[in-house]
Amino acid sequence: MKKLINDVENVVLDSLHGLELAHGDLVRVDYENRVVLRKDAPKQGKVGLVSGGGSGHEPMHGGFVGMGMLDAACPGEVFTSPVPDQMMAADEAVNGGAGVLHIVKNYTGDVMNFDMAAEMAAAESGVRVESVVVDDDVAVQDSLYTAGRRGVGLTVLMEKIVGAGAEAGRDLDTLVALAKKVNGQGRSMGMALTSCTVPAAGKPTFDLGEDEMEVGIGIHGEPGRERRKLASAREVAEMLVEPILGDLDYTGSPVIAMVNGMGGTPLLELFIMYNEVYRILEKHGVTIARNLVGNYITSLEMAGTSVTLLKADDDLLKLWDAPVLTPGLRWGA
Amino acid sequence: MKKLINDVENVVLDSLHGLELAHGDLVRVDYENRVVLRKDAPKQGKVGLVSGGGSGHEPMHGGFVGMGMLDAACPGEVFTSPVPDQMMAADEAVNGGAGVLHIVKNYTGDVMNFDMAAEMAAAESGVRVESVVVDDDVAVQDSLYTAGRRGVGLTVLMEKIVGAGAEAGRDLDTLVALAKKVNGQGRSMGMALTSCTVPAAGKPTFDLGEDEMEVGIGIHGEPGRERRKLASAREVAEMLVEPILGDLDYTGSPVIAMVNGMGGTPLLELFIMYNEVYRILEKHGVTIARNLVGNYITSLEMAGTSVTLLKADDDLLKLWDAPVLTPGLRWGA
Amino acid sequence: MTDLNPEVIHTWLADFASQVHDNAAWLTDLDRAIGDADHGSNLDRGMRAVAALDASTFSDSAAYLKKAGMTLVSTVGGASGPLYGTFFLRVGAALPADGPITASQWADAFEAGLTGIVQRGRAEVGDKTMVDALTPAVTAFRGAGDNVAAAWQAAASASAEGRDATVPLVARKGRASYLGERSAGHQDPGASSVTLLIESAARTLG
């Protein structure tokens, strides 16, 4: 296993130290409870926005804490959802009297741990906590009888947009509705050229032949839905974009598009992918109004990419354009 | 070879299309001459700042074109320095009457091609062109009888700082002096856990055993100075920082520090590295005043990291903090 | 009839913790095939914390098990943290006071634990989860009569059968469900650790 780490036990902790040392002007870390907090939390009168999940997806979530985005992030072990104690500590630290909103990616572990935190918080403290679940991954069958779709790339866009709404002073109910709207209007799909290696596991999560790729991959190195022969950027873009367009009607609205790298894919290739995604959407009459190209929701060192498309409107675009100042996303400030 | 590309011949071109489509508000691309230009170039009365080099190091250089940084970047083929025609076209496009400054990384190819461009430009047009060569890599022996030290991570810091100086209206001579000062006060050192694969070559540039790493690696997959057994992040940080501190006295000045990823290293690990670098510097009494942690000067999908340390002063910090608005670096705007 | 007290509970938990530790790589490997390669390290982290609890500080078995459950919730994370945590919390709450305990009282407590898991995870038998190894164990225990030791043996065998039966199944809950048909042919990691738990019980509570 080739990694720049000290010991596998301390990967998350060591990295949090680095994050705080590098971005101490924006965030602080509560090491006892393992929570990344906005430097100036709690903001009185503002809804506190809390997210979290397994580590290994950096910059998400800890890198999205700061002005105009999250108030707190709860990092679990690598690819393991955080525990309720973290979320309860986060809720308390960010509660500015206007309630707290949890943004939860739809994984059994994340949902159950956030649920337990909310139950325990309701019992112990008086803070009003609401949750919105992101489930945007069209690679996964959506059904009442399964765990449902995974939460993937759309989480980044939701944290930015709902974060801007919270910064603007919108109240908890309005933000719950906003988050649900974003979830309803966004879809994603990803693929991997290589596996990643969970530090504690010490070997690659899956084996891929030299001429193979996984299409419909998750962000935890869960094997994808389908193994295929390597293909060109153009064909890969089609494999990702077409299922998204087939799932939701994107015509008639401007779109916020993200071409995301899984951690091991160079920017050179992500821009090639963006070019292809842009052309395919153009052919379908879909116009990209805003974009993000880069590594925003990763799977350790996995090589691969995902595409997220969010149907926008004036309000969403306004919130997208609002200033954001976090370690991982920064504009207008 | 696992890459998200169409054909190896068009890797650079396809990626430039993606860059322009994604960041058309900041840059435009002259495809005929293969030059990435600041959207609003030329800026009358401002020194034009031009850099360039082989592709495969994204976001450098094309991602650093924009307000407060470069006016133009000349991307060569992957790891191959660009040709004089590109630089001449860039010079003409960014010339606002105050002359042009070339920032050149010290590689035989880059230096010779930029030299030829300057010679030809002097003969053909009246534009005054000056060049500054970056040679900050302490992994390489510095001698009159060799090609000298390579230009690596410091290039990013130089482009930011000199770009801010140009934006502030400083004249060509002042900027040449500023760039030389930055070069004199900055040093870098890098390492790789894995090789990269040049698309046109189709296979890894070097072979590394499962328990090996290359220390003193360049940014083109040139094998490093020394092959060693894998080591912890702490030990790797020492291998990179100590030679830098041994080469230049950093005490007494605030430092701008960059912990850079080679393209295939996840942010999780880069923050672990930053933590270690910070602790080592602290032990030596060296204080980091500003930092960059992320993938800024990469080698395709290589896993590895480099450390750059620049001795700063009030003027350099002021220029560092000045607004910058480019695809790859953005703050204060 | 056996005797319920914190020392007995400690023996059980310590045995389970060492089983999980010794099998952590195997559990993680099972999770690598159809999940995200962390079930062994998750549960090992949690059970090490549980094993580090000082049995002598608890007034009774119920308090001890409640603390074990909370410790798992607070240290494991993932899907298995809340599920295992809930299981021990519910078992602790459902057990009688310390002292002599009958087979049917054990059965009631474990059934309460199972119900907690089902309420939290909403999985049914056949969904390829830990429920597939725990449900037959509880049923077999209850059907085995008054001899606690024999009941635990029956539960352990039934659990192992339930675990083995997960191999051909297509997962409908948890991370493995994302694989669809590709999840068939692999043994469920959570069902595998549950069988270790019941086997530990058979060794220490019988």
Add this chain to the structure above:
Amino acid sequence: MTDLNPEVIHTWLADFASQVHDNAAWLTDLDRAIGDADHGSNLDRGMRAVAALDASTFSDSAAYLKKAGMTLVSTVGGASGPLYGTFFLRVGAALPADGPITASQWADAFEAGLTGIVQRGRAEVGDKTMVDALTPAVTAFRGAGDNVAAAWQAAASASAEGRDATVPLVARKGRASYLGERSAGHQDPGASSVTLLIESAARTLG
């Protein structure tokens, strides 16, 4: 005495282009060992552009070679672009007018090309660069007497010897110099392509 005209030059350049194309993977492999794995693709890109020039559009050999040099400068990049480009520019400028040409005129022209490379790259013999294959070629050519064909043969052998002699050297110029002692034991890619150039000349200009 042979005859200098654009068709002859075309034969030479076309032969060299096809040699580079056929050996591109090998040249890149040599560059992989001590450089950045692009010498073959660089030179192939440039020589394909040169081979695509229409010989009939040039008034004389000098104009043709000048254009070939500029084409290399504009398409190759890297270290070899300016070096090969300068070589052809200087050879073109130093050749006599089209018509009969003597061995010593050829030697003067190639020496001018070599001088251009040395001025641009500041490498000496022994630095493990293309200079190591070109210098002995020019020397051998000049020492071979009046028979142009024999002189080219001598130059080609000397160039191959110079190329082979780069193997044990520690590089002092170019990218291979970063490797220090580790560069020893590998054949220099630029010296290898230079030998292809001289061998092409021997086949077509003799």
